[in-house]
Amino acid sequence: MFWPATFCLVAVLLTVVIINTIVGLLMFYIDYRQPIYWHVLSPYLITLVVTIMALSVIYEFYIFRTGGYSLAKQLGARRLSLVESVPEESIALKITEQLSDIFLIDTPALYVLPSEEGVNALTAGFYPKDTAIILTWGALQNLDEVELYGLLSHEFNKILSGEAAENTRLKILYSSLTTFSQWGSKLAKRGFYRNGYIHENKFETLFVSLGAIIWLIGSLGVLITRLIKFMTLGGRTYKNDQKTKRLIQNNANIQTLMRIYVHHSGSQIHSEYAESISHMCFANALSPQNWMNIHPSVGQRIFELNPGIIHELQLENLKKLKNQPLFNLFRSLEESMVDFSIPWSSPQPLPLLRLSPISFAIKDAIKPLNPEIRDNWKRPELIDRALQTSTGSREVMVAILMIRQYREFIPAEAEVSRAIVDALLNLDGRVHIAIFHEACKNIGGMPATVSRQFLMKLARIIQEDGEIGLLDALLIERVKFELNLMPVHTPTALEEVKPSIVRLIDALLHVQQINSDSQLEVREKILKRILSQTELELYSEISDEPIDLAEILNDISGLQLRERISILGVAEVCLWNDRIITQDELDVLALLYWRLGFESADVVELMQKKNSLMII
Structure with a gap:
């Protein structure tokens, strides 16, 4: 020091x-x-x-006598407890415990700043036993599990390297220069609101005026502090990003930075303490327009971790322009850069959206089977033997998709065993998807070129007639996952993917066993909950343009956690709240939850219970 x-x-x-x-x-x-x-x-x-x-320094020393917990109390943060936590908080607590076990240190206390919408975090404390990690409310609400893992890993890197303790000491030292500014901000805020609520105060003008004068006097100390921090601490952010990437051996911290990149509030913290804790934060806690920020911009950090990303974003953005409404085309390229390029592309020409669901005899599609019953369904010995080898598993997958595409018509030139096709046709059609999932797990490792060829073969089968359905596209997504051909996890902004959301809703409707008139009514009901009135007029008619469901699913999977939950919740309420769900619909629901990053077992069980009650 x-x-x-x-x-x-x-x-x-x-x-x-x-x-x-x-x-x-x-x-x-x-x-x-x-x-x-x-x-x-x-x-x-x-x-x-x-x-x-x-x-002020002596007071800070006194305040920090209990380590990082004192800073959390000073900032007004709330401690998270597993007993009283909501799901988002439980995930953060679980990841913190996992990282503590991996790195063999005491589990730090976890706090949340309830009034901060920006995505950010900081760590304070002198020793592991008194260390506290403080997350903003925006981080908990907007980051999924992978992104939260990247954020917390960065904070654990600070604990392991001793930087958290150093930052805490620096906060105490530089408090001598930031105290006046904090006093001015606190006094001025009393003239606006208290505890987040606007209220009238006859002294509000006096508070604001005095606060502004004190803040102006303290701004000199703030400017000098920022200059010293910029000169001494400005280069360590890139080093910490690289160290975190090596520590966790994955790209989770890049995904966290990408989420901040597209988040409307960025990483800014609006507390009066933002200046004094800026050097402790994961990303820039001050306005991006401020001079001499300690942290470089999020775009620069992403570029340092992966120099090719920005270029790929620009290329992918050009591909996506055709799907944007007219008023979005006038936005700058930089504002629209929200996605990575996809490593595998659907075969051309792209298909149209299937307007009628592919299903088997209506008696088979009415009620879905219990997952345990379906998994243990007695199957022909030929199918069991085929599933024991990777080659046989791939052949079973091809056969199932052919049966789904052509119903009971199989082309004579199809490169698949007729015996396997006949064995599958003699089974209840509701069992096919369970067999497909099992075969998908048994395909084994393949060279990248062979994997792409096999995936292309399956994709051509499901769009052979120029149309594609959502369930078939989701099955291909599952295969891509097993072959490690899934696109990179890409955070996206809601405004940019609304066309994709509309196409997904249309695809969901075409899986339903309901008539066309009801489909249009349900479509309007869903879209009213997702789009504004102006946007509703833009998407009033179902598009008949070619569609790439893989790209659409990838776009929507990059939305914020809350936005994905909201879309799925609206779909459930509007589609299956008052009617029996079929096997195809339940398979779509389970796969859709999986593709958007959620566990589907509880949802499937809930739908099964609803079905039983409605049938009774």
């Missing part, structure tokens, strides 16, 4: 000299006989300023 203490002392001396000089200029204006650099008020002014600074 020698050099930080030295720099802090230099900053204090510089601040005192500048304040004394400014007052000296005022004294010289009043009495020209007064020297500018040492006037009659200098001893008292210097004594007062140094005393206030010293007392």
Whole structure:
């Protein structure tokens, strides 16, 4: 801490000299006989300023006697508890415990700043036993499990490297320069609101005026502090990003940065303490327009971790322009860069959306089978033998997709065993998808080129007649996952993917066993909950343009956690709240939950119970 203490002392001396000089200029204006650099008020002014600074440091030392917990209390953060937590908080607590076990350190306390919408985090404490990780409300509400893992891993890297303790000491040292600014902000806020609620106060003008004056005096210390921090701490962010990437051996921290990149509030923290804790945060806690920010921009950090991403985003953006409404085409390219390029593309020409569901005899499709019964359904010995080898499993998958595509018509030139096709046709059609999932797990490892060829073969089968359904597309997504050909997890902004959401709703409707008139009514009901009135007019008619459901699913899977939950919730309420769900619909629901990053077992069980009650 020698050099930080030295720099802090230099900053204090510089601040005192500048304040004394400014007052000296005022004294010289009043009495020209007064020297500018040492006037009659200098001893008292210097004594007062140094005393206030010293007392603020002593007070901070006292406040931090219990480590990081004290900072959390000072910021007004709420501690998370597993007993009283909501699902998002439980995930954060679970990841924290997992990382603590991996790195063999005491589990740090986890806090949340309830009024901060920006996605950010900071760590404070001197020792692992008194360390606290403080997340913003925006981080808990907008990050999925992978992104949250990347954020918390970055904070654990600070704990392991000792940077968290160093940052805490720096916060205490530099409090001498930021105290005036904090006092001014607190006083000014009393003129606007208290505890987040707007209220009338006859002294509000006085509070705002005095607060602004005190803040203006303290802004000199803030500016000097920011300059010193920028010079001494500005280069470590890139190093921490690289160290975190090596520590966890994956790209979770890139995904976290991408989420901040597309988030409407970014990483900004609006607390009066934002300046004093900016060096402790994961990303920039101040406005991006501020000078000398300690953290580089999120775009620069992403580029340092993966130089090819920005270029890929630009290329992918050009591909997506055709799917945007007309008013979106006038937005700048930089504003629309929200997605990565996809490593595998659907075969061309792209198909149309299937307007009628593919299903088997109506008696088979009415009620879905219990998952346990379906998994244990007695199957022909030929199918069981085929599933024991990777080659046989791939052949079973091809056969199932052919049967789904052509019903009971199989082309004579099809490269698949007729015996397997006959065995499958003799089974209840509701069992086919369960067999497909089992075969998908048994296909084994293949070279990248062979994997792409096999995936292309399956994709051509499901769009052979120029049309495609949602269940078939989701099955292909499952195969892509097993072959490691899934696109990179890509955070996206809601405004950019609304066309994709509309196409997904249309695809969902065409899986339903309901008539066309009811489909249109349900479609309008769903879209009213998702789109504004202006947007409803843009999407009033079902598009007949070619569609890439794989790209659409990839776009929607990058939405914020809450947005994905909202879309799925609306679909469930509007589609299956008052009617029996079929086997195809239940398979779509389970796969859709999986593709958007959620566990589907509980949802499937709930739908099964609803079905039983409605049938009774």
